[in-house]
Amino acid sequence: MFQQYYQRFLTANPNVQHFACHSHHYWPDVTREAMLEYWDDTAELVDDKWQRILGEKMPQCQSLIADALHIQAPERIVFAPNTHELLYRIYSIFDQTKKIKILTTDSEFYSFQRQSERWQQDDLVDIVRIPTEPFSTFEQRFTEQANKGEYDWIFCSQVFFNSSLAISDLKQFIDGLPQSPIITIDGYHGFFAIPTDLSELEHKIFYLAGSYKYAQGGEGACFAVIPDGNFQPSYTGWFAEFGDLHQRVPGKVGYAKNGQQFAGATTDLSAMYRLHASLTLFKKNDITVDTIHNHVLKCQRAFLAIIDDLQHPDINRSNLIQNSLFDTIESSNDTPINRVNQHGHFLTFRLPEDKVQQLASYLSEHGIKTDFRGDRLRFGFALYHQPEQYDLSCLR
Known part of the structure; x- marks a missing residue:
């Protein structure tokens, strides 16, 4: 059907x-029409297209994602062409003069695995990687290790790309972790696949995902859910100035107070049109x-x-x-x-x-x-x- x-x-x-x-x-099929809509908006509006894209399409897309993840504050959601760009922005909020202590697993997707190994090669980070196998004890072993060490950053997948093992109860898993580190969940294999409720987690974890897989919008429309906090990533783009620059001080770079804190710069947002079209299709048809x-x-x-x-x-x-x-x-x-x-x-x-x-x-x-x-x-x-x-x- x-x-x-x-x-x-x-x-x-x-x-x-x-x-x-x-x-x-x-x-x-609606994603093809979305690509044409992006072209038509560009032809019709030219320099004024950004109001249509950032003022209408983006908030609508944020709301559709928020509905799927049961997020109460859609403005927490920020877009990027890929999750690697977003995870590097998260990395850039740490004090770069200190070695960062990271807890993760041996089964993270290549974007984090490769980048973290490169940081390690440059002696910028200390990393503890917990084996996901045996799966039956993974969550217990990971949680125990998280509470043993004083970690700066905890990074873990919701669904592991090399096995399909999923965290059984994401809220319970997060609640078992210490709350002082930055916690990032790679939700790419979970978003729009496994029912996920972030309503009690959105204020305290970073959640990364995108449309290339289960959301069916194709490549180029990734996003992060940003928790509470006045973050100032050093890897930042001019889109992060949109909105309320609550920290604007003469001589200092200001940041928006919502998810846009982690925004980048000018990019092709036709992918967001595709994601918007696929999520709208599902919502209209109660899928x-x-x-x-x-x-x-x-x-x-x-x-x-x-x-x-x-x-x-x-x-x-x-x-x-x-x-x-x-x-x-x-x-x-x-x-x-x-x-x-x-x-x-x-x-x-x-x-x-x-x-x-x-x-x-x-x-x-x-x-x-x-x-x-x-x-x-x-x-x-x-x-x-x-x-x-x-x-x-x-x-x-």
């Missing part, structure tokens, strides 16, 4: 089963994050049923990371508890690296697009999937 929104991508790829949607989603999550769960279970039947020597449950999270367990009052909220929207198989590459190539030759990282073969699931049409017969 949801495929009607993706006709251009589906028509252009008629013989493809797209299981790489955790990496880059198909875009709904909530819960709707998407439940559809993906059906897709994942249908996929697992197929591979159970195939009994492939490699793509099977014994090589699936976190298979047990798809079980339903009983609570003390006999009410079923679904543990799949601890799992993202892709399934990850761990295999030897050469086998992973061989399988990815073989599947691609048969019109099955997947994604792999090292020894991990990943299958993603999306709203535009119809699980009853899955065909994995090439694996027989």
